[in-house]
Structures are given as structure tokens and as C-alpha cells.
Amino acid sequence: MSIEWKVVVGLEVHTQLLTQSKMFCACPNDYAGAEPNTHVCPICLGAPGMMPVVNAEALRYGIMAALALNCHVPPFSWFERKNYPYPDLVKGFQLTQYKYPIGAEGFIDIETEAGTKPFRVNRVHLEEDTAKNSHLTSFSGEHYSLVDCNRAGVPLMEIVTEPDGRSADEAVAYLRKLRDILIFLGIASGRMEDGAMRLEANISVRTAEEEAQGILRKRCEVKNINSFDVVRQAIEYEIKRHIRAYERGEEVVQATMGWDAENGRTVFQRSKEEAHDYRYFPEPDLPPLRFTEAEVDAIRLTRPELKHEIIVRYESSLGLDRYRAELLAQSRSFSAYFEAALGLFANVDRVANVLLGDFLAQVNDRGLSLDDCALLPVSAADIAELARQWDSGDLTGPQFKQVLPYMFDKGVGVEPAKADLGIRKAEASTLGPVLDEVLAANADAVQKIQSGNTKVMGFLVGQVMKATRGQADPKDVEKLLCGRLGV
Amino acid sequence: MSDLTHLTIEQAAAALRAGETSSVELTQAVLARSEQVEPTIASYILPTPEQALAMAAAADQRLQAGDAPLLCGIPGAIKDLICTEGVQTTAGSRILEGYRPIYDAFVVKQLRAAGYVMTGKANLDEFAMGSSCETSAYHPTRNPFCPDCVPGGSSGGSATAVAADQAFFSLGTDTGGSIRQPASLCGVVGLKPTYGRVSRWGVIAMASSLDQVGPFARTVRDCAAVAECISGRDELDSTSSARLVPDYRAACGRDIKGLRIGVPREYFIDGMEPAVSASVRAAIEQLVSLGAEAVEVSLPHTEYGLSTYYVIMPCEVSANLARFDGIRYGVPKPGETMWDAYSNTRGAGFGAEVKRRIMLGTYALSAGYAEAYYVQAQKVRTLIRDDFAKAFEQVDAIVGPASPTTAFPLGAKLDDPVQMYLSDVFTLPASLAGLPGICIPCGFDEQSKPIGLQLIGRHWEEETLFSLSYAFEQSTPWSLPSNRARITVGGGL
Incomplete structure (x- = not known):
């Protein structure tokens, strides 16, 4: 007997914010087309002694998004240091809202076959984007990497859902709706092709009984997806892979996967055990953020x-x-x-x-x-x-x-x-000669009208319009004809 | 004038305005003095005589034009943890050898705007981690009163430059006592302002929630003048305060009658040198004789200060120093893989104490340990803060020693980190609470090594500290040039 497998999908979306400047410094945010490492300053380069200053516009955008996603905005928050060494992270840590996100416990309604359904949002938080590494090979075959810090410090918002998706369709419906919301708020471009919006899906399957009991099985996370099509394909691929594994009596290993576009499949990247210990702690260079009810209400009332x-x-x-x-x-x-x-x-x-x-x-x-x-x-x-x-x-x-x-x-x-x-309206006063011509050439029609068959009037109007090459106003023409014919 | 280097800032400023001397002359005098004493004391990682003379010439022009600020034309030294545009800033570490920032720290901008003259970048313990100036990757600095002994740390070079008349003032940084303890050991005045009073922008971070820049000077009024210059809101340091900066010199000379000074019983402990204890007690009596009222208070969590500090500080250090990996910052040492390059760079660039603290902090923040260490330490930090808050309900300032010992011999504690850490046992709690603290000379031990008195104030109440310190200084001989005649290096004073 075959088992009826139920699908569970949770989603994480990273979106850059359309602020004027970066998250913690005054560098311009928009680096599209800029030469590498030109939109940088000592602060976003993490130079010794530099300190972050929070971008107030990004905070406002964060609150705006949180409210639009029906989240609760906490009275205070702070940034934390997420520590990991990698050359795309100039300071060796990324500032992110970890313990106190700017929005929590929201939802958005999505349309499904079964009707409207709330897709719960677990959290909305702000952080900074990393630099971009390019891995290259020289003519002599040497491998090397270049770091472009234009993207370092660009404001990034992460929106994480609860595992509420029950199909790839629902996941995509949520993502489309979310993207619309962010774009309509005017806080994000929604462009996925250039990485301004990045998708991640957490996928698992379970039996109907497990679903009834709220039990989740091991999930896999597919990272760095840049289109709705791919997210659908990746979810469907993972669903099949999990079901096949369980039906063979195998286990699914909790893991992070990447998407191999060429072969249309997910590929293993790392297991849960290999995950970093980020050693979060509150950023001591920034005082805690406080949001008063009045400030939040003002954003609520003025948001697009x-x-x-x-x-x-x-x-x-x-x-x-x-x-x-x-x-x-x-x-x-x-x-x-x-x-x-x-x-x-x-x-x-x-x-x-x-x-x-x-x-x-x-x-x-x-x-x-x-x-x-x-x-x-x-x-x-x-x-x-x-x-x-x-x-x-x-x-x-x-x-x-x-x-x-x-x-x-x-x-x-x-x-x-x-x-x-050369379009001008033919003035009624100039139509006399044309009317004369048309009336003379259509004696039959004139007679029919005068004997009470007014339906033929349309024909005469059409003839006048034709003679004026469409420049006369048909209403004027009709009125003039009625006058001439005394009807 | 024959003894220009002995002048106070105010005396020098008056002489400059009276046309009795010039900034170039003052600068030449301290440079000449440095030539005598620097081979022994080694206050500087990088002396900057050429810049000094150029800045002095500019200051002289400004003085001639009139309306120049007090510090215009006055030579001062800058701790090499503080970034100076175009001038090598090493943090006392090999990993930053040759690093030239493209910006001045906020405090340096303030001094530059006032027209100061930079004498050089003063030596320090590597990344300000140490209490003796011996962990500097470049060289140790010696105590002018006793060249076999350390000057204290981490701002050792900043303290000695002022003590030995190589500069009229200097800037240091204090994370757990790095201004107050060397001021104590070198017989000068040193202030750690309230956390948030002075911008940290451009100061290479050690422990961001504790670091604070402050001045060294030879008198309380000089210290107040420099403190006033560097204090104030900086939009680029979100932790800096927008409170108005008072006229600190005006607080010097205010009546201290009726001010209540708290004597914490926990600050007079076993293991404290008898001479220190005796001098500090005598100083308290002196303050009482000047009209202050001494009250015994208790700071019951003092004994946890050291362990609390040595959890929080390394945690912040572990993140702050992560950027020195040879990719963007730090002298790179290549390797087979990226990870090898990281290891090689950091292995070669950092000294033992820095590595010790990075490892401690990384451990204390790790999953499974953070609750027991970092989070717990933050809770104790709150208790320590509360101790002070409670004491300050009864008193206006707290008085005690700045260091349990006078200057100790070079090498004496270098291999025993815990003994070294104990040097800061009386300064750490105020740092953890973010309170202002000042250290002023209050005597000498039997070997003529200076002893310092620490006064701790309420948040933002540096003025009370200046009033008390000034009254004490004016009624005692400890800051007089005659006492600094005990300095014999370079032919004495």
C-alpha cells in the first residue's frame, strides 16, 4: 500500500532595501554598474577603529514591511554580531538582528485552490549584505579570488516563514504575494536576476498521520534561488527525492543544498553538523534601538x-x-x-x-x-x-x-x-458645402428620412464623415442633417 | 626660558601668548628632552619630530593671528591605538606594522582643530592588552622613576611621555584601567571619562563596551583642559553622548566642603602594598581635612569584577580582531589554502596575550558555553553597576587606590597572566559600570616609586572628580615638579 505523503515548505527571502545609503555608513546603496570597490568607505570596509551608524531609513522600511506582513513590532531591538571568517566579510562578523527581529509573528493571506489561507511569517529582520567574491583563473592556470566590497553593508531584510507551505504552488503564491508587497511598499526592487531578492526553501515530507500530530521530519534547505520557476522545480525535486528515500527505507539527512541549473537537480552542500557556530552577541558599538508606539503608528498610517x-x-x-x-x-x-x-x-x-x-x-x-x-x-x-x-x-x-x-x-x-x-476638428459652420454634396448625391435616402424612416440617418452621417475623412464630429453632423431635413 | 618642558599646559599657553616662547621652541624643547630620555624610557613606537615641527610652525601662525584655543601649539603624544591620518598606527602589534589609516580618530580631529602638536605615537601593550606595556610587539617602555620597572599599561608610553616631560599631555585609552593604572605607576594625572563621553571613532577597538579615550597630564587643570577638548557628541559613534560638555577647568577650585566621599571596604585588601594602603588612607584624611566627608561604603560584587571583565572583554576582542586576517587588514602571510593563509597571518602577527584573549573569547561565546560565560558575566556586570548606583545614593565620589602595587620590575608578571590581571583589580569595576575615574599622584613608596589615588564619580560627573582632585593636588606636594626630581633618567629634571 502506498503512503500518502504530505509536503511541508518554509521559506526564507533576503531582499536588499532601496535606501539611499548603506545600512551602517553613508556610501550610496545602488552599486549596479559601478566599478568594483568604488562605493566603499572605511566603515563598510571594516577599517580598524570604524563604527557602524544605523540607517534610519532602513529601520523605517523594516517596520513598514513588518506591519505590511501583519507582524508585531517589538518596543526594542538590537543588532548582534554574527561571527564567521570568510573573505566576503570584511569585519569578520555580520551585523544582524538575531534575538530581537524588527517584526515577529505575522502572516500574509495567499490564494490557494481551497480558498484564502494565511501563510505565517515567523520573523522579519534587518542585516547587512556581504561583499562579493569572484573566483577566477589566470592565463597561467592559477586560481585566485577577488573581493568587491560595493555590496558590503547594503541593507538586507530577511523574511522567514513558518513551515506553512503544503505544495510548491503555495510556496510560489506566497513568494509572489510577498514580492508584490515589498515592491508596492517601495522598499525593494524585487529583482531576482541580479540578486536583489534571493530565495531559500526548506522542504520536508511526512505522512498524513504525522501531519495530524504536527510532527515534522528532517528538512533540507535549498539556498540561493533566483527565480520563482527554480524555487518550484527545487521544491518538487526535493519532495520526490525525500519520498524516494523514505520509500526505499533510507533516511533523509538534514542538509543545505544548492541548485544545479544545468541538470535541474539539487546538490548537497553541507550537513547540519558542519554548520557554523556563529557566536552571536549584541553589537556593543550600537545602543539598543527603541520604537515608540507613536513612531510605529506613524509608519502604519503613512505606508504606501x-x-x-x-x-x-x-x-x-x-x-x-x-x-x-x-x-x-x-x-x-x-x-x-x-x-x-x-x-x-x-x-x-x-x-x-x-x-x-x-x-x-x-x-x-x-x-x-x-x-x-x-x-x-x-x-x-x-x-x-x-x-x-x-x-x-x-x-x-x-x-x-x-x-x-x-x-x-x-x-x-x-x-x-x-x-x-494634420488633424483638426471640422467646424460645423464649414460643413455646408459637404452637406449639400451628400444630400444631392443621396436623394433616395433623403426621401426615406422625410417619409419617417429615420434609421437611414446613420447612413447619411457616414457619408459626411467619409467626405471629411473623419474630421467632423458625427454628433454635429447628425444635428446639422436633422436641421436641413426638418426632422 | 630654560625649563620649558616643565611647564604646565596653562603656563605654556600663557608664555606663547605673551610672546615669551613659540610653539616651535616648545616643540624643540620636548624633542631635545626626548633625545635624552627616549633611549632608556622608549615612550614611542613612532616619534614624529618632523610632523611636530611642522604643526608647531602652523600653530605659531595661528597664535600670532590671535584667538587660538588653549591647546594651540602644545605638544602632546597619541597612544598608538588611536588612528592618525597618514601616520603609522600599529596598536602595538606586528600585524598592523606599516598600517597608515586614511583618517584621524575623532579625538585627534578635535586636537588638530585646537592646533595641538603631535610628538609621536606612544607605546602600548599589544592591542591595549596588558598592564605593563611589555606585550608591545615593538619594545617595552620603562618607568621614568625606576627604569628597571614597568610604567604600567596598556597606555604605558602615553604615561611616561608625560611623566618624563616628552610631551605636555597625551591621549591614552582605558578599557579596564589602562589610563588610571599607568598614571598611578608613573605619577601623573589620568582620566578615564564616562563611557560615551568621548567618541571612540577611529580608536582601534579592543572591547567596545568598555573602551574609552582619556587624557594624561601633569596637573589636574591640564587634564581637565584636554578632557574638555576631546569630549562631546560624534555622529559617527552612536554610543557617544549629546550631553553638553561642561567647562571642566571651572570645576577645578570649586569648594569640596560637604562632598561625601565613599571608601569601599572591598578596595583595601590583603596583598596590597602597605605603602599604597598608607598613602591612600592619608589622602582620604587629607580630603576630609579639606572639608569632604568620608563614608564607608560597600561594593559587594567587587570580587567578581576581575572574572566578569575577563569574560566580557575577550568575547568582544575575539570579534573585534577578526578583521586582521591578511585579506584586507594585517600583514599577510600566504598559505596553501585560504585557511592556511588566515592561520599563518594571525599566527605570525599576534602575540601570546592577544591569542590568549581571542581564544578565551571565542570559547566563552561558543554554543553551549555562552550562557555560562558571556550571558552570566553580563548579569554580574549589572550587579556591579547596581553596587555603584547604590553607593552613589550615599556619596558623591568613591575613593581608593588605582593599583594595588607600585611599579613592578620588568618581567615580574609577564609569565603569570593572573598576577598581571590583578594589577587592574581596582580599576575594572568602574570600567564595567561605565563610570568616570581619575588617578592622581598621592605619594611615593620607600623606593620613590609613585602611588596613585583613584576617584570614581557618577556617570557624567567628571566635574566632581576634577574638584576633588584639584583641591587635593593644590594642598599636597605630590604633583610638584620637585617631586618629579626623583626622575633621574636622562640626567634628571
């Missing part, structure tokens, strides 16, 4: 809205349906863009339709990103103006479809685009 909160607001106060609300809230920047346009032209449907229709089509066709809408060639003010003109009839539908791509092409506003394209 999260994606799911924005969606709910769009539904409830803007009257948008779920589908459109989700699309408009797909990125923090896009929702801000939408709201900025709405601030200038308060017609929700019109603005939403412009953005979710032709606008998104343009963005997608051009391979543009909505992560930072400030980089788009078209501004929110342009969108508001476009929606306004379309709504008022200053732009006809065909003109609208002509103008928007042009604005994307040239990065210009509505009026310059219209001028360049």
Missing part, C-alpha cells in the same frame, strides 16, 4: 497601499470590476499613473478604457514595462487629455487611434501629435 488594498479600493470607490481593477493595479507605478490621469480627468471609465485598451496594446507591442511608468514616452497628463478629447468629441474614434501610436512614437502630447498629423 499594497496591491490587494488598491484593488479593493478601485472596486469599492471607483466602481471598477475586479478584472479591470487588477489590471490597473498590476504595478505600483501603473496604478499611480492611472490615478494621476484620473486626477486631471475624472471619468473613470474613459481613462480606464484608454489605458486598458489601446494604451496597453501599445505598451505590449513595443515591449515596454509598466514597472516605472515615468519612463514611458506618454505621460499621465497626456493620457488624461487624450481621454478628455475623446470623451468630448474633440477627437473622433479614428483620430484617437491615429494619435495614440504617434504619441508613443514621438513622445509628444495630444496637441502636437494632432498638429503633426
Whole structure:
């Protein structure tokens, strides 16, 4: 009889924080593209006699994250020294919040097949990133390593869950939701490809009886994962590996594993027995941190809205349906863009339709990103103006479809685009000769209308529009025709 | 002027302003004095005569322009644990030989802003670990009053430079007594300020929760002047205090009548040299005769001070010294593997006492032992703090010896760490409690070796210590130049 194996997954996420400066010194935080060892100072190089100063912005971000993850923020905390020798650690220890994390005992709701489920967060803590080692071989075959300290001291936040994941799907749902939260708070880039966000999964399996009794078996930790796909593959691989071992009557050794992307498998790195003794103790160079209720409340009240909160607001106060609300809230920047346009032209449907229709089509066709809408060639003010003109009839539908791509092409506003394209609204007063022509050429239709068949009016309007190459406002045309025909 | 090197800072400052001398002349005088005594005493790891003369010339210009601070043009020595921009800073260790920091420590910046003249980098026990200046990787320093004896430590060179008139003042650091004990053994005034009063930024860390920079000088007022210059908030040292720095010299001369001084019964123990005990008791009587009121107090956890200190300090040492691995800091010694290179570098670069403390600290923080050692020691540290807090409900200052002995012969305790550690038995508790302590000369033993009196104050109450010390100094002969005539090195004074 085959056993029904149950899956247990816990997750650890490290994310760099988007502060101006490093965790404990004034060096710029953003080192992307910088020459090695240029974003450094005596403090982040751990020079003799140097002391850390806590980055207040990083603390605020930590509290913000803790609150968004429904954690309790303790009244005080401190940094501790985590001691281990390695050339990526210039001081020989890393400062980290060990005993008193900045957030504890939270959760985030994830959507599963069975409905909404809370995924518990054990802790959120702040620490400093390490330097980056590169292992190289010279032309003569000599192995050597280089240390780049630009990353040393970059603020890092670690978020550790309880073992609440029951499948790879749930793990990924948690990670996606967490990433959205961090990005919407504006405290992390969420970029995994360059290591700004790093994932680790702790995986074990157990029988249904063990699950009922809350018993856990030996777990394996897969470290340094840099995509949701890989985390899914790694979890699924480990699940199979554990089950196979147990079914063969073997034991699973508690271990740290790495991911071998080439072969799509996990590889053993070290066992629990080989783990470091980090000899933590409180950093004597920093006084304990204290957080008053007022400070925490101020952060609670001013923290940016999260994606799911924005969606709910769009539904409830803007009257948008779920589908459109989700699309408009797909990125923090896009929702801000939408709201900025709405601030200038308060017609929700019109603005939403412009953005979710032709606008998104343009963005997608051009391979543009909505992560930072400030980089788009078209501004929110342009969108508001476009929606306004379309709504008022200053732009006809065909003109609208002509103008928007042009604005994307040239990065210009509505009026310059219209001028360049030679689009102007045909004034009613100038339509006389055209009306004469159309009425003369369509005597049949005129007669039908005058005998009460007003449905034919649409045909006549269409003829006028055709003759003006779409520049007339169809509403004006209809009104003029009614006047001429006395209907 | 014939005896420029004997002047106090205030006398020298007055002479500079009166045009009776120049900073260059003062500097030349102390450099000449150094030429005489340095071969015997060896106060410096690195004398810096050229810098000194250049700084003196600049100071003279500033003095001429008027409105120069008190310390402008005054020669002073800097303990070689304190970073000086572009000037080798070794911490007394081979591992930092040739290391030139790219920054001045906060205290050095303060002195530089005041226009001081740096005479050199003073010798110390390696990484400030020792009580005799003998663990310096470079050379021992000898006591000017008795060249066969040690000057105390770890700030031995800073104490001797001032005692032997090689500088008008100096900076030392005190972790468990490293200013007060050498001040006692060398017959000078030394202050360990309240923890947090002086920035530690740029001071190579030994035990971060205990280290504090402080001045040595030949008089209480001089000591107060230097203390005032180096004190104050530093944004780069989060443990430094934003409290205003009082005018410490103004506290010198304040009436001490009615001040209550506590005499802890635990500070008069067996094994203390009789001359020390007698001089300290006489000093207490002198303070009483000046109007202070002596009260017996008890600091019941004093006996645990030494063991508490020798757990906490090595724990912090083990982390603070981890960076000296030859990768970024420390003279590298290559090896087959990275781990070999680490071992070779640290094996060759550190001396025995440093290794002993790194090993002690690593052990005391290890999984399974941290609770019994580090955590337990922190609890006892709180009890020691509480002892003082309780005593300070009754008294304004605590008085006792700074060291149980006078200067001991070189080599006498080098092979017996516990005997060496006992040198600091009276200074450690105030360090553990973060309290300010001052040591002032209060007599000589039968061999003319100096004896020091220690006064411990409440947190941030250095002023009380200056008032008491100044009253004592002014009413006793111990700090007079005539007493320092007992110094015979280099032809005497």
C-alpha cells in the first residue's frame, strides 16, 4: 500500500532595501554598474577603529514591511554580531538582528485552490549584505579570488516563514504575494536576476498521520534561488527525492543544498553538523534601538497601499470590476499613473478604457514595462487629455487611434501629435458645402428620412464623415442633417 | 626660558601668548628632552619630530593671528591605538606594522582643530592588552622613576611621555584601567571619562563596551583642559553622548566642603602594598581635612569584577580582531589554502596575550558555553553597576587606590597572566559600570616609586572628580615638579 505523503515548505527571502545609503555608513546603496570597490568607505570596509551608524531609513522600511506582513513590532531591538571568517566579510562578523527581529509573528493571506489561507511569517529582520567574491583563473592556470566590497553593508531584510507551505504552488503564491508587497511598499526592487531578492526553501515530507500530530521530519534547505520557476522545480525535486528515500527505507539527512541549473537537480552542500557556530552577541558599538508606539503608528498610517488594498479600493470607490481593477493595479507605478490621469480627468471609465485598451496594446507591442511608468514616452497628463478629447468629441474614434501610436512614437502630447498629423476638428459652420454634396448625391435616402424612416440617418452621417475623412464630429453632423431635413 | 618642558599646559599657553616662547621652541624643547630620555624610557613606537615641527610652525601662525584655543601649539603624544591620518598606527602589534589609516580618530580631529602638536605615537601593550606595556610587539617602555620597572599599561608610553616631560599631555585609552593604572605607576594625572563621553571613532577597538579615550597630564587643570577638548557628541559613534560638555577647568577650585566621599571596604585588601594602603588612607584624611566627608561604603560584587571583565572583554576582542586576517587588514602571510593563509597571518602577527584573549573569547561565546560565560558575566556586570548606583545614593565620589602595587620590575608578571590581571583589580569595576575615574599622584613608596589615588564619580560627573582632585593636588606636594626630581633618567629634571 502506498503512503500518502504530505509536503511541508518554509521559506526564507533576503531582499536588499532601496535606501539611499548603506545600512551602517553613508556610501550610496545602488552599486549596479559601478566599478568594483568604488562605493566603499572605511566603515563598510571594516577599517580598524570604524563604527557602524544605523540607517534610519532602513529601520523605517523594516517596520513598514513588518506591519505590511501583519507582524508585531517589538518596543526594542538590537543588532548582534554574527561571527564567521570568510573573505566576503570584511569585519569578520555580520551585523544582524538575531534575538530581537524588527517584526515577529505575522502572516500574509495567499490564494490557494481551497480558498484564502494565511501563510505565517515567523520573523522579519534587518542585516547587512556581504561583499562579493569572484573566483577566477589566470592565463597561467592559477586560481585566485577577488573581493568587491560595493555590496558590503547594503541593507538586507530577511523574511522567514513558518513551515506553512503544503505544495510548491503555495510556496510560489506566497513568494509572489510577498514580492508584490515589498515592491508596492517601495522598499525593494524585487529583482531576482541580479540578486536583489534571493530565495531559500526548506522542504520536508511526512505522512498524513504525522501531519495530524504536527510532527515534522528532517528538512533540507535549498539556498540561493533566483527565480520563482527554480524555487518550484527545487521544491518538487526535493519532495520526490525525500519520498524516494523514505520509500526505499533510507533516511533523509538534514542538509543545505544548492541548485544545479544545468541538470535541474539539487546538490548537497553541507550537513547540519558542519554548520557554523556563529557566536552571536549584541553589537556593543550600537545602543539598543527603541520604537515608540507613536513612531510605529506613524509608519502604519503613512505606508504606501499594497496591491490587494488598491484593488479593493478601485472596486469599492471607483466602481471598477475586479478584472479591470487588477489590471490597473498590476504595478505600483501603473496604478499611480492611472490615478494621476484620473486626477486631471475624472471619468473613470474613459481613462480606464484608454489605458486598458489601446494604451496597453501599445505598451505590449513595443515591449515596454509598466514597472516605472515615468519612463514611458506618454505621460499621465497626456493620457488624461487624450481621454478628455475623446470623451468630448474633440477627437473622433479614428483620430484617437491615429494619435495614440504617434504619441508613443514621438513622445509628444495630444496637441502636437494632432498638429503633426494634420488633424483638426471640422467646424460645423464649414460643413455646408459637404452637406449639400451628400444630400444631392443621396436623394433616395433623403426621401426615406422625410417619409419617417429615420434609421437611414446613420447612413447619411457616414457619408459626411467619409467626405471629411473623419474630421467632423458625427454628433454635429447628425444635428446639422436633422436641421436641413426638418426632422 | 630654560625649563620649558616643565611647564604646565596653562603656563605654556600663557608664555606663547605673551610672546615669551613659540610653539616651535616648545616643540624643540620636548624633542631635545626626548633625545635624552627616549633611549632608556622608549615612550614611542613612532616619534614624529618632523610632523611636530611642522604643526608647531602652523600653530605659531595661528597664535600670532590671535584667538587660538588653549591647546594651540602644545605638544602632546597619541597612544598608538588611536588612528592618525597618514601616520603609522600599529596598536602595538606586528600585524598592523606599516598600517597608515586614511583618517584621524575623532579625538585627534578635535586636537588638530585646537592646533595641538603631535610628538609621536606612544607605546602600548599589544592591542591595549596588558598592564605593563611589555606585550608591545615593538619594545617595552620603562618607568621614568625606576627604569628597571614597568610604567604600567596598556597606555604605558602615553604615561611616561608625560611623566618624563616628552610631551605636555597625551591621549591614552582605558578599557579596564589602562589610563588610571599607568598614571598611578608613573605619577601623573589620568582620566578615564564616562563611557560615551568621548567618541571612540577611529580608536582601534579592543572591547567596545568598555573602551574609552582619556587624557594624561601633569596637573589636574591640564587634564581637565584636554578632557574638555576631546569630549562631546560624534555622529559617527552612536554610543557617544549629546550631553553638553561642561567647562571642566571651572570645576577645578570649586569648594569640596560637604562632598561625601565613599571608601569601599572591598578596595583595601590583603596583598596590597602597605605603602599604597598608607598613602591612600592619608589622602582620604587629607580630603576630609579639606572639608569632604568620608563614608564607608560597600561594593559587594567587587570580587567578581576581575572574572566578569575577563569574560566580557575577550568575547568582544575575539570579534573585534577578526578583521586582521591578511585579506584586507594585517600583514599577510600566504598559505596553501585560504585557511592556511588566515592561520599563518594571525599566527605570525599576534602575540601570546592577544591569542590568549581571542581564544578565551571565542570559547566563552561558543554554543553551549555562552550562557555560562558571556550571558552570566553580563548579569554580574549589572550587579556591579547596581553596587555603584547604590553607593552613589550615599556619596558623591568613591575613593581608593588605582593599583594595588607600585611599579613592578620588568618581567615580574609577564609569565603569570593572573598576577598581571590583578594589577587592574581596582580599576575594572568602574570600567564595567561605565563610570568616570581619575588617578592622581598621592605619594611615593620607600623606593620613590609613585602611588596613585583613584576617584570614581557618577556617570557624567567628571566635574566632581576634577574638584576633588584639584583641591587635593593644590594642598599636597605630590604633583610638584620637585617631586618629579626623583626622575633621574636622562640626567634628571
